[in-house]
Amino acid sequence: MADKYPHHQIEPKWQQYWDENKTFKAADFSEKPKYYILDMFPFISGAGLHVGHPEGYTATDILARYMRMRGFNVLHPMGWDAFGLPAEQYAIETGVHPSKKTTENIATFKRQIQSLGFSYDWDREINTTDEKYYKWTQWIFLKLFEKGLAYEAEVPVNWCPALGTVLANEEVIDGKSERGGHPVVRKPMRQWMLKITAYADRLLADLDEVEWPDSIKEMQRNWIGRSEGANVHFNIPVIEKNITVFTTRPDTLWGATYMVLAPEHPLVNSITTTEQKEAVQAYQNQAGLKSDLDRTDLAKEKTGVFTGHYATNPVNGEQIPIWISDYVLMSYGTGAIMAVPAHDERDYAFAKKFKLPIMEVVSGGDISTEAFTEIEEGVMVNSTTPDGTFSINGLKPSQAIGKTIEWLEAERKGEYAVQYRLRDWLFSRQRYWGEPIPILHDEDGGVFPLSDSDLPLTLPVLEKIKPTGTGESPLANAKEWVRVVDPDTGKVYRRETNTMPQWAGSCWYYLRYLDPDNDKAGWDPEKEKYWMPVDLYVGGAEHAVLHLLYARFWHKVLYDLGYVSTKEPFQRLINQGLILGEDGDKMSKSRGNVINPDDVVREYGADTLRLYEMFMGPLERAKPWSTKGIEGIFRFLNRVWRHFVSEGDQLQHISNKIAPDQGTLRQLHATIKKVTEDLESKSFNTAISQLMILNNHFRTLEAVPRESFEIFVLLLSPFAPHLAEELWERLGHSTTLAYEAWPEYDQQYLFENMIRFAVQVNGKLRDTFDISTDATKDEILQKAKSLEKIIKYIEGKTVVKEIVVPKKLVNLVVK
RNA sequence: GCCGUGGUGGCGGAAUUGGUAGACGCGCUGGAUUUAGGAUCCAGUCUCCUCUGGAGGUGCAGGUUCGAUUCCUGUCCGCGGCACCA
Incomplete structure (x- = not known):
């Protein structure tokens, strides 16, 4: 192993140099154009970094280094997303306070990340659990509250009576608690909600303004799930009230043969007959145990119970039975539907099972075998009001929809409506390790926000973090912290004991990097105007919907309040794919296929790890780790080193005297072109293969002209910065190459x-x-x-x- | 189930405004060097056949085209997300 290149010396040397010289410090304001390149910061767990993390970080680092060489003022920061479940679970198991464990874990993550030579501006490091940080998370919550976007509601949670605690979905497996296998029930509990639905239309529309992959935009659009249709009012004679249903197919009203309410619908009790009471209540209890996913998409077999009463169909006066079924969700639309089995697949399945009538109102399909749901084909039939004054017969369904809505509006029986699948954001957690929600309650149910000057509201130090047994957060155990007495009036308040979800800190961290030490404001508006928006955001595809939607929502609220100057936070986005274990499975402790970057750095060095992560395949794709593959990359860097640095530690095979031949010029300029274009398109793997091709060519030459070799070193430097800096120094340069101009190719040599x-x-x-x-x-x-x-x-x-x-x-x- | 995404040699992958499939790397085979092993260097390496040539080949089945990994239809399989993991 004696002749391996000395990465053990080179890498710490240059990391120290960059650190001491603050090589990568980003200046606020500059003559240069700015470039803000951001990583999704890591969620801190006890497991430390695995090789999946550095994939995105390497990609952004290469681009950050490339953009510096292209003359940009680059902001490239890093921080820690450190609230959340793992530290709390660890505390419950071991008694170690989450803040202690979190501090240790962050130290590990930081050491690991720094060992890879990333060009972060470490003066901007942030930590979501730092009270100087979460002061501003709480401040944003107060802004949301003041704007009426935060409200309380009763929402079902996973309640485990045996553990005396509320569980995350992740902690519930097949209706049992992950720990102990105890039964888990859905229990309504008072929760804080954020009214993200108020922004649904803008979250949808502004997707057009960002340069994100179409697939991610598509997922967000589907998540928001805008659908147009009508609210239709059905009279319920027995209670002399209307129940409103939302439908996207008002044209099929004449085919509505029954109505279905969500089991939780508030009017269920009042429209249930005595005979049906028992069955309805049993069904409600049963439905309460299921998650929405189990109730709708995963449910193959439809279930339901008849309430015993009827509704009046507003278009023809017919009495249709009212059922309850869990395929109707209280959280979508009005929690009630009109069922048109002939033209809706779910209604069809339900009607078949319970032998309810199926009435055809669009001809063109075969409703004896399946529901006919086309709206551009088929012709409306049987759709005339009893008095004959209105009919849509003969129209295409797509035409009939609008006509029916007009008629409903004229008759005051319904109106045009837009529904979103997006639901309000359940924002509270019954946990200790999160940002305290800065709210006080009085005995009369009054809700009072803290004032800005009371922030940060810090977490009380608890001797032991343990469940309360009531479902409340462990914070409820901190009696002195919870009880607040107004010094002026003597009035007693109770602090909110729910905390914020982990998402909160990651909803605005990209703003804190702009001004991390500001204790007067979350960020300075001038700095915000200079740096925002984020020019490139790189992170895992698993965040395609939730994190990115939540962060966009907060950003828009801040925009409306004038705190930020851009409508969207992240102008460009790339999702990196998962790095799988050597066996092709997802890396996990239980499978024993986790690769620790520490081991890789020790054996092959950071440059090899960086290069390999990029060489494995396209950034966006999932790809399996290969120990053999990394050796190939290591050999490449070794070949570069050993060919040009002699046993006696002198540069060799480099000449000041000779001029490059035609072949070398062509290869060199083709490489500049290819590497540059590939960096622009984020095709790192093919850029590296081109660098290999050029190096293979160099090795066929007696000597490489110095200027050609210097260009190669510069092209290699974003990928393997330690090795490149070392060669650059040995070539006689006294300062870092980080700000050298990026080489340009000359078309004439490509001819x-x-x-x-x-x-x-x-x-x-x-x-x-x-x-x-x-x-x-x-x-x-x-x-x-x-x-x-x-x-x-x-x-x-x-x-x-x-x-x-x-x-x-x-x-x-x-x- | 729904939404998104992918499927190319023994392996990771390359090549798409439709134009020589398999760049680059790994592995493997042979050779050089070495006391030996390792490392390194050189050559070869999609499969098959009746081998100075030819046939087949990009998950599967069709289609469009002079020409399809690339476009279209259908189908199978893997992966990510599904709102309290983040």
Whole structure:
């Protein structure tokens, strides 16, 4: 191993140099154009970094370094997302306070990240659990509250009576608690909600303004789930009230043969007959145990109970039975639907199971076998009011929808409506390790926000973090903290004991990086105007919907209040794919396939790890780790080093005297072009293979001209910065190459005077030939047809078509 | 189930305004060097066949085209998300 290149010396040396010289400190305000490149900061767990983290971090680091060399003022920060479940669970199990464990874990993450030589401006490091940070998270919550976007509601949670605590979905497996296997029930509990639905239309519309992958935009659009239709009012004679349903298909009103309410619908009790009471209540209890996912999408078999009463169909006066079923969700629409089994698949399945009538109002399908749901095909039938004054018969469903809404509005039986699938954000957690919600309650149910000057509201230090047994947060155990007495009035308040979800801190961290030490404000508006928006945001695809939607929502609220100057926080977004274990499975402790970057750095060095992570394949794709693959990259860096640095530690095979030959110039400039273009398109893997090709070429030369080699070193430097800095220094430069100008290619060296053409006969490759680049089409054809192998194929046949693709191929079609 | 995404040699992958499939790397085979092993260097390496040539080949089945990994239809399988993991 003696002849391996000395990464153990080189890497710490340059990390120390960058640190001491603050090489990567980002200046607020500059003549240069700014570039804000952001990583999704890591969620801190006890497991430390795994090789999946550095994938995105390496990609952004390469681009950050590249952009500096292109003359940009680059902001590239890092911080820690450190509230959340793991530290709290650890505390419950071991008695170690979450803040202690979190501090240790952060130290590990930081050491690991720094060992990879990323060019972060460490003066901007942030930590969501730092009270100087979460003071401003709480401040934003107060802004949301003042704007009426935070409210309390009764919402079901996963309640585990045996553990005396509320569980996260993740902690519930098949209706049992992960720890102990105790039964878990859905229990309504008072919760803080954020009214993200008030921003649904803007969250949807402004997706057009950001440069994100179409697939991510599509997922967000589907998540928001805008649908247009009508609210229709059905009279319920027994209670002399209306129940409003939302439907996207008001044209099928004449086909509504029954109505379904969500089991939790507030009117269920009042419209249930005595005979049905028992069955309805049993069903309600049962439905309460299921999650929405179990109730709707995963439920193959429909269930439900008849309430015993009827509703009046507003278009024809018919009495239709009212059922309850868990495929109707209280959280979507009005919690009630009109069921049109002939033209809705779910209603069809339900009607078949409970033998309810199926009435065709759009002809064109076969409703004896399945629901017919087309709206551009088919013709409305049986759709006339009893008095004959209104009919949509004969129309296409898509035309009938609008006409029916007009009629409903005129008759005051309904109106146009837009519904979103997006639900308000359940914002409270019954946990200790989160930001305290800065709210006081009085005995009469009054809610009082703290004033800005009371912030931060810090977490009380608890001797032991343990469940309260009531479902309240462990904070409720901190009696003195919870009880607040107004010094002026003597009035007693109770602090909110719920805390914020982990998402809160990550909803605005990109703003805190702009001004991390400001204790007067979350950030300085001038700095915000200079740096925002984030020019490139890189992180895991698993955040495609939730984190990105929540952060966009907060940003828009801050925009409305004038605290930020851009409508959207993240102008460009890239999602990196998962790095899988060597066995092709997701890395996890239980599978034993986790690769620890510490081991890789020790064995091969940071540059090798960085290069390998990028060489594995396209950034966005999931790809398996390979120990053999990383050795290949290590060999490449070794070859670079050993070819140019002698045993005696002197530069070799580099000449000041010779000029580059044509072949070298062409390879060199092709490499500048390819690497530059690949960096622009984030195709890191192919950029690296091009660098390998150039190095392979260099190694065939007696000596490489110094200027050519320097260009190679600069091109390599964003990928393998330690090695590049070391070579740069040995080439006689006294300062870092981090701000050297990025090489530019010259088109003239790429020119070749001969070009290779492929010759196909009937689309099959038969031969190739070389010809001058300025050859005419006729010359090319003539040459192609004169080739021995080609003559064999066209002899005695008629050439019916001759295709010449410039600079590529000739195809002769013969009969 | 719904939404999104992917499927190319033994492996990771390359090549798409439709134009020579398999760049680069790994692995493997042979050779050089070495007391030996490792490391390093050189050459070869999609599969098959009747081998100076030819046939097949990009999950599967079709279609469009002079020509399809690329476009279209259908289908199978893997992965990510599904609102309290983040």
